[in-house]
Amino acid sequence: MVKVYKNVCITGAGNGIGRAIAIAMSNEGYNVVCADIDLKQAKDTLDFILNKQGSGIAVETDVTKAFDIKNMINSTVDEFGSLDILVNNAGVTRTSNIMDLTEKDWYWINDVNAKGTFFSLQAAAKQMIKQNQGGRIINMASVGGKGFVDVSNAIYAASKGAVISLTKTAAQELAKYEITVNSICPGITHTNILSGIVKKRALEQNKSEEEIMRHYARDIPLKRPNDPEDIAEMVVFLSSKGARNISGQSYNIDGDFLSQTFSFLRSNDLIYGPAVKSYLMGKKPPPFDLLYWNSDCTNLPGKMALEYLEKFYKNNDFSKGKLEVLGEKVNLEQISQPIIAIGTFNDHIAPWKSSFNGLSKTSGEKVFILAGSGHIAGIINPEHSNKYGYWINNENYSTPEKWFNSSINKNGSWWNEWYEWKKQFLAEKIISTKMIGITEIEPAPGRYVKKKNK
Numbered sequence: 001m002v003k004v005y006k007n008v009c010i011t012g013a014g015n016g017i018g019r020a021i022a023i024a025m026s027n028e029g030y031n032v033v034c035a036d037i038d039l040k041q042a043k044d045t046l047d048f049i050l051n052k053q054g055s056g057i058a059v060e061t062d063v064t065k066a067f068d069i070k071n072m073i074n075s076t077v078d079e080f081g082s083l084d085i086l087v088n089n090a091g092v093t094r095t096s097n098i099m100d101l102t103e104k105d106w107y108w109i110n111d112v113n114a115k116g117t118f119f120s121l122q123a124a125a126k127q128m129i130k131q132n133q134g135g136r137i138i139n140m141a142s143v144g145g146k147g148f149v150d151v152s153n154a155i156y157a158a159s160k161g162a163v164i165s166l167t168k169t170a171a172q173e174l175a176k177y178e179i180t181v182n183s184i185c186p187g188i189t190h191t192n193i194l195s196g197i198v199k200k201r202a203l204e205q206n207k208s209e210e211e212i213m214r215h216y217a218r219d220i221p222l223k224r225p226n227d228p229e230d231i232a233e234m235v236v237f238l239s240s241k242g243a244r245n246i247s248g249q250s251y252n253i254d255g256d257f258l259s260q261t262f263s264f265l266r267s268n269d270l271i272y273g274p275a276v277k278s279y280l281m282g283k284k285p286p287p288f289d290l291l292y293w294n295s296d297c298t299n300l301p302g303k304m305a306l307e308y309l310e311k312f313y314k315n316n317d318f319s320k321g322k323l324e325v326l327g328e329k330v331n332l333e334q335i336s337q338p339i340i341a342i343g344t345f346n347d348h349i350a351p352w353k354s355s356f357n358g359l360s361k362t363s364g365e366k367v368f369i370l371a372g373s374g375h376i377a378g379i380i381n382p383e384h385s386n387k388y389g390y391w392i393n394n395e396n397y398s399t400p401e402k403w404f405n406s407s408i409n410k411n412g413s414w415w416n417e418w419y420e421w422k423k424q425f426l427a428e429k430i431i432s433t434k435m436i437g438i439t440e441i442e443p444a445p446g447r448y449v450k451k452k453n454k
């Protein structure tokens with residue numbers, strides 16, 4: 001990911017998510033300040049980083065104390081010359097039911113989670129404004145702040161709600177200084193905090209800790225809690241050049257990530273229009289089943305989703321021969337098998353000329369079909385519908401324009417061409433999973449396609 005800044009300070013870097021963030025940022029080449037109330041743990045994270053040839057310092061910091069916050073910022077600037085990114089990650093909780101919570105809990109949890117976050121943010125913003133080079137502030141909130149059902153306790157949920165709200169307001173006020181402010185809302189994540197919650201719930205419900213974990217996992221689309229590294233990947237992204245125009249957002253880390261990204265690609269149709277018409281003007285949304293197609297909750301791990309967007313969508317690395325897979329550079333020319341590819345005339349996400357250019361670089365036999373209509377309706381066009389039509393041409397693959405000008409326009413759905421094209425291969429040996437040495441998981445179409453989006 002392209003870096004624009006050099007120096008990052010992370011609170012609560014001694015354990016769990018903070019430690020994973022410190023390591024991930026160091027792997028990306030940042031100078032890392034590991035701040036934690038527990039200096040021994042902060043030093044442990046730092047040692048790990050230094051052993052891997054990274055660079056950083058450890059600073060004892062209690063984020064509830066103004067003096068410590070000031071010292072944390074000053075130490076960063078003294079050591080590395082500037083503070084570019086602050087990750088407000090330190091957080092505490094204890095698992096408790098609403099009736100058992102005390103005033104002491106209120107002050108402790110809010111002091112660290114809400115007050116600590118706010119005053120660290122304020123001190124960092126002052127320093128960033130002085131430096132006049134913008135900056136990034138990333139706050140660790142929680143899905144608990146958005147009403148997650150099995151949060152550790154109500155005070156914790158309120159403290160994280162405060163983080164989400166202050167993120168929004170701070171983003172608005174600090175935008176004029178080119179400082180972005182976002183928060184991340186992890187779901188349950190394998191750390192000490194989670195172990196505490198699981199132990200308590202197991203005791204309360206007279207179940208084993210494994211049973212409690214299984215119960216949690218059942219409700220997660222990806223069927224597993226986060227690893228701290230999943231959260232760290234998001235911090236790397238929000239710190240990168242690619243995130244320069246993202247501010248005031250609170251991102252859940254869960255399986256819905258990619259679907260939201262696709263919605264943003266067509267935000268006028270999928271977000272703002274419906275928000276204005278239905279939410280602000282109270283109009284009943286028109287029946288628009290195609291929206292469901294777009295909200296396919298593709299369950300990709302965060303790292304894979306980000307790499308996909310960065311390398312394929314943004315940098316076009318595969319086409320440029322710059323994509324690296326397991327240390328090998330791969331490019332489109334290496335694809336030599338026959339390909340039939342489809343573009344649609346009004347596609348807003350994959351413009352047909354780009355798809356065409358991609359196909360023309362492959363070295364095998366190729367057929368390009370240009371279907372009428374757009375990204376969704378043009379593709380889902382049943383063969384009996386007799387709608388939209390398509391253009392086809394087996395020659396002139398030098399430019400999209402030459403190909404189009406000598407193409408034939410036919411009526412009906414492109415699907416019929418696909419059926420015909422496939423027939424030539426059916427006579428050949430059909431490759432089974434056994435022949436290529438992989439085991440069949442279950443009969444087609446598999447459970448995944450039947451899974452309902454929540």
Ligand SMILES: NC(=O)c1ccc[n+]([C@@H]2O[C@H](COP(=O)([O-])OP(=O)(O)OC[C@H]3O[C@@H](n4cnc5c(N)ncnc54)[C@H](O)[C@@H]3O)[C@@H](O)[C@H]2O)c1
Pocket residue numbers: 011012013014015016017018035036037038041061062063064089090091092112116140141142143144185186187188189190191192193194
């Ligand atoms: N683990 C989860 O399931 C989960 C889910 C949602 C949000 N979060 C949030 O992620 C953040 C990190 O949590 P974690 O799970 O890694 O917890 P953790 O307990 O493993 O680590 C928290 C770190 O914060 C430090 N810390 C505590 N009080 C501090 C203070 N006053 N000043 C400075 N440092 C202090 C601790 O010493 C520790 O190193 C927290 O803000 C937490 O609320 C965690």
